[in-house]
Amino acid sequence: MADAFTAGVLRDLSIYVSIATALALTGYWIMRRYRSEFAWNNEGQVLSRPYAAPDLLMVAGLGLFFIFAIQPHQSAVTTEGAGMSAGGLVASMVFNLLMCASLLAYLHRLRGLNPAELFGLQHIHWRTLALVVLVFTVIILISVNLVSAATMKWLESFWPDQKPQETVRAFQESGSLGFRFLVIVAAVVIAPLAEEILFRGFVYGVLKRYTDAPFAALASSLMFAVIHMHVGSLLPLCMLAVLFCLAYEITGCLLAPMLLHAVFNGASVIGMMFLDA
Numbered sequence: 001m002a003d004a005f006t007a008g009v010l011r012d013l014s015i016y017v018s019i020a021t022a023l024a025l026t027g028y029w030i031m032r033r034y035r036s037e038f039a040w041n042n043e044g045q046v047l048s049r050p051y052a053a054p055d056l057l058m059v060a061g062l063g064l065f066f067i068f069a070i071q072p073h074q075s076a077v078t079t080e081g082a083g084m085s086a087g088g089l090v091a092s093m094v095f096n097l098l099m100c101a102s103l104l105a106y107l108h109r110l111r112g113l114n115p116a117e118l119f120g121l122q123h124i125h126w127r128t129l130a131l132v133v134l135v136f137t138v139i140i141l142i143s144v145n146l147v148s149a150a151t152m153k154w155l156e157s158f159w160p161d162q163k164p165q166e167t168v169r170a171f172q173e174s175g176s177l178g179f180r181f182l183v184i185v186a187a188v189v190i191a192p193l194a195e196e197i198l199f200r201g202f203v204y205g206v207l208k209r210y211t212d213a214p215f216a217a218l219a220s221s222l223m224f225a226v227i228h229m230h231v232g233s234l235l236p237l238c239m240l241a242v243l244f245c246l247a248y249e250i251t252g253c254l255l256a257p258m259l260l261h262a263v264f265n266g267a268s269v270i271g272m273m274f275l276d277a
Contacts, residue, residue, distance in 0.1 A: 004072040010226050011070045013234070014233070017222045018063050020113065021207070024219070025056075028174040028211045045252030048112055048209040051226040055206045062203070066227055086179045093186050098264065102121045104150045119201045119254035134258050140240060140264055148236035154184055155232055165230045171272055177266055184269055192261035199241065200248050200257045217245035 077091030078106050090097045107113045116122050133228035163169060169185045199220050206214035 006229065006231050007072040008228060009231050011067060013222070014063070014067045014070065014226050017219060017226070018067070021063075021219050022086040024211050024215055036135075043247050044208075044213055045120070046205060046208065046213075046249050047118055047252070048205045050118060051206045051209040052111075054111065055149050055202075056210060059203055059206050062198075063223065066223065070226075070229070072146060082230075084166055085181055086176070089167075089170075089182050089186060093182075093190045098189055100194040100197050103198060107202075115197075115201075119197070120252040123252060124253055124255060125251070127254055129253060131260075132200050132247055132256055133263070136260055137263050138244060140243055141267060144236050144240045144243075144264070147239055148233070151235050152232055159231075161233050163234060165228065168272060169210070171269070187269055188262050192258045193222065193266060196244070196254055196261055197256045199245055201254050204245055204248070213249060217242050223246065233252070 056074065104115050107115050107118065134175075164172070167183060167187070171180055174180060203223060204216050204220040207219055211219075218238075221238045221244075224241040225237035228237055244260060248254060249255040249261055250256070
């Protein structure tokens with residue numbers, strides 16, 4: 001949960017992104033209908049052609065769900081010290097896994113698609129994957145942290161009481177090894193799996209099918225940033241997600257952003273441990 005001001009900013013941004021996406025979808029449809037040269041965007045390495053209108057409706061439904069899920073924090077701080085309990089963290093992990101499983105079941109059972117083929121997991125080129133992950137790890141760790149530091153410094157000029165993300169505060173303030181272990185599992189295992197399947201595998205793929213890769217990367221990345229419920233992290237997380245999309249396009253394999261996501265979150269956890277030491 002976020003405070004009322006943060007929730008308002010994130011909800012407004014979500015609405016603007018939704019309106020911009022709807023306008024873009026309409027614009028691309030008109031161009032492709034009346035201009036033959038726009039009949040189809042370049043396929044690239046990420047497979048998007050199998051997606052269809054029902055998938056676009058599913059993305060719209062997910063967008064509405066996220067907008068209505070943005071609510072201000074109303075409960076008191078728990079004994080974990082940062083508004084998050086171990087039970088709440090476990091519930092969040094289970095919810096993310098259920099959403100992921102439901103999406104995969106929808107694609108396989110209702111749409112008749114093979115998620116492994118759709119996400120480029122059937123034929124993995126390991127050397128290319130390793131090289132891309134290595135290069136992008138360096139780029140991400142440097143660029144995203146620089147943008148994050150610059151963003152926080154800029155926000156301090158008019159929002160001095162800006163706090164870290166709720167999960168970060170919970171990790172820093174909790175003395176429980178069990179709770180910290182749960183945070184590590186959520187950050188390094190659950191989030192890379194569930195969020196990459198949802199945002200890069202599904203949302204990015206569907207939006208690319210009906211617009212093009214650059215717009216799909218930007219729109220899906222803004223959605224990804226918003227659901228983390230932290231204004232100070234919007235720009236760094238959006239940049240991070242765009243880089244995930246680029247790595248996905250280069251390799252055509254969803255495992256690339258999954259590994260990069262796990263490495264970035266793991267490095268962030270290690271950083272929190274050193275700061276806490």
